Amino acid sequence: MPATKELHRPYTAAADRYEHYGYRRVGDSGLRLPPLSLGLWWNFGDNRPFDNQREILRHAFDHGINHFDLANNYGPPAGSAEENFGRMMRKDFKPYRNELLISSKAGYDMWPGPYGTFGSRKYLIASCEASLEKMGLDYVDIFYSHRFDPKTPLEETIGALDTLVRQGKATYVGISSYSAERTAQAKQIANDLGTPLVIHQPSYNILNPWVEHGLLQTLEKERMGAIAFTPLAQGLLTDKYLSTTDVERQGGRRSLESQLTEENLTKVRRLNEVAQKRGQSLAQMALAWLLRDGAATSVLIGASSTKQLDENLGALKNLEFSETELSQIADIAQGDAGIDWWRASAIS
Template identity: 85%
Template sequence: MEYEIVNPVADSHRPYVAAADRYERFGYRRVGDSGILLSPLSLGLWWNFGDNRTFDSQREILRHAFDNGIIHFDLANNYGPPAGAAEENFGRMLRKDFKPYRNELVISSKAGWDMWSGPHGTLGSRKYLVASCDSSLEKLGLDYVDIFYSHRFDPKTPLEETIGALDSLVRAGKALYVGISSYSAERTAEAKAIAKELGTPLVIHQPSYNMLNPWVEHGLLETLQKEKMGAIAFTPLAQGLLTDKYLTTTNVERQGGRRSLDAQLTEENLKKVRSLNEVAQRRGQTLAQMAIAWLLRDGAATSVLIGASSTKQLDENLGALKNTEFTQAELEEISAITQGDAGIDWWKSSAIG
C-alpha cells in the first residue's frame, strides 16, 4: 500500500488512543540475527525532549511518531537539556500516554559520556554503567529497557569489564538486549567475542553515519554483517548540513546551541550539498529524505535515528520511506559527489580504540 501519514494530534490533552492502522505503514527490520525488530525510522530524544521544550509539544511529536509506526524511542542518561531531563520527560509520557502500549515499544538508553562529577561519572566502568542504568530506569519509571548501550569505547577500562557490566544488566533483568556505540570495527569484533562467551545478546551498534561521513563503510559494516549485528545510524543529516538549510545561504550560525557547523560550512562542502540536492530533486525527494533513504538501502543501516522538533519535520522524514530504492547510477553519482573528507566526523575519535 502507498505510505500515508496520519494527521498530527489536534488536542494533546485528550486521552490518547493509538492509531489502529499504525503497523500497516511499512515493514519492520530485524536487528542482525536477533529476535528484535525495529522500525526503519527510530526517534532519538537527544535534544528536543529536555526542559527546553514544552511538555505538550514533546507529547504531540511522540504520539505522532507512534501513530505512524515508529516503535523505537532512543534515549541516553545525559540527554536533555539539562542532562537527564529527556528520560524524566519520557517517563511522564509513558505514564500518561504509552503505558498500555509498553510491550509494543522498544525503549533504549545508554551510558558512556559525562553524567555526574567524579571519576566514576563517565566512560565504561562497571560501577558507572550499572549505576547509570539504575538511574535511567528510575527516571523512566521502568523495570527494564529493551536495549542498553555502552555509549562509547573506554580505552582505560578492560573491554571485558565493560561488556561484563552489560552482561550483568541483562542477567539482572534490567535490559533485554545490549549494544555499543561508536566502537571501531576491531573493538566491535572483540566486544562481540566477549559477549558471545558470556552468552549476552550484544545485537546492535549505533555509529555516526551519513552521506558525508561514511566511515562505517570502511570495515565496520562488514564486521557487523560478519558478527550478525544490526546498525542504527545517528546524525543521518549531518547536524542539518544534509537539509535545505544551507542550499541558498552561507549563514554559519547554528540554531539551538548543540554544535557549531562553522568549520564545516566550506564552499567545497556546500558545493557537495547542492549537487546532492540535484540528485534528490530528480528522485522526487528533498535532500533530507534522500539522505535518510540512502542509509536504508540494502547492506547499510537497519534503522535510522532521527530527531524532530515538530510533527511537520517528522512528516518530512517519514516521507523518505516512500522511495528507498537507488539505481546503481545514482549510488555511483552520490559516491563521486561525496568523495573527500567533509570534516564532520565528530564522533570517530571515540571509536579509535
C-alpha cells in the same frame, strides 16, 4: 499543533499503526526495528515545551515508530529527556509498554568524579538504574555502552552489560561508536558470556560514511545490526544551507560552523540536485540512502514538529537507488567533510 485539551485527553494509539512501513530484523536476533526510529537527543529536554514533545511521540507511534532512543545525558539539561519521557510513559504509553522498544545508554560525562563517565562496571550499572528510575520503567529493551573506554578492560564493560541483562534491567545490549576491531572483540566477549549483544549505533551519513570501511563488514560477519545516528549531519543534509550566505552561516549550530565551508556547501547543493531528480528532498534522500540494501537496519531521526516527522517518513516511499545514482552520490561525497565528531572514540 492540536489544542491543549486534545493532548490531555486519554491517548488511544492509531489502530493501523503497524500497517505502514514494516520492521527490519537486527542481525540474526529476534529484535526488529522500524526503518526510522525516534531519537530524543535534543528536542526532548527542558528546552522544548512538554506538549510539543508529547505530540511528536504520539504522532510517531501512530505511524509505526515504536522505538524511542534515549541516553542518560540527553537533554538539555542532561537527564531531562529521560525525565520527560517518563512523564509521557505514565500519561500516554503505559498501556503500550510491551509494544515499545525503549533504549538508553551510558558512557559520556553524567556526574562528577571517576565513576560518572566512560565504561566502568560501577558507572554503567548505576547509570542504567538511574535511567530506569527517571523513566519509571522496570527495564529497557536495549542498553548501550555509549563509547569505548580505553582505560577499562573491555571484559569489564561487556561484563557490566551482561549483568544488566541477567538482572532483567535490559533485554538486549549494544555498543555505540566502537571501531570494527573493538566491535569484534566485544562480540566475542559477549558470546562467551551468552549475552545478546546485537546492535551497534554509529554516526553515519552520506558525508560521513566511515562505517563502510570495515565496520559494516564486521557487523555482517558478527550478525549484528546497525542503527545510524546523525543521518542528516546535524542539519547539513537538509535544505537549511542550500542558499546560505556568509552572514547567515554565523547563525548555524556551533558544532557545524567550521563545517560550513564552500566545499561542503557545494557538495550539499550537488546532492540536492540528485535528490530532486529522484522526487525527494535532500533530507529524504539522505535517509533513504542509509536504508538501502547493505547499509543500516534503522536510522535515528530527530524531530521538532510533526511536520518534520512526516517529511522524514516520506523518505520511505522511495528506498531504491540505481547504480548511476549511487555512483553520483559517492563521487560528490568523496573526501573528508570533517563532520565526524565521534571519530576519536570510534578509532580508539
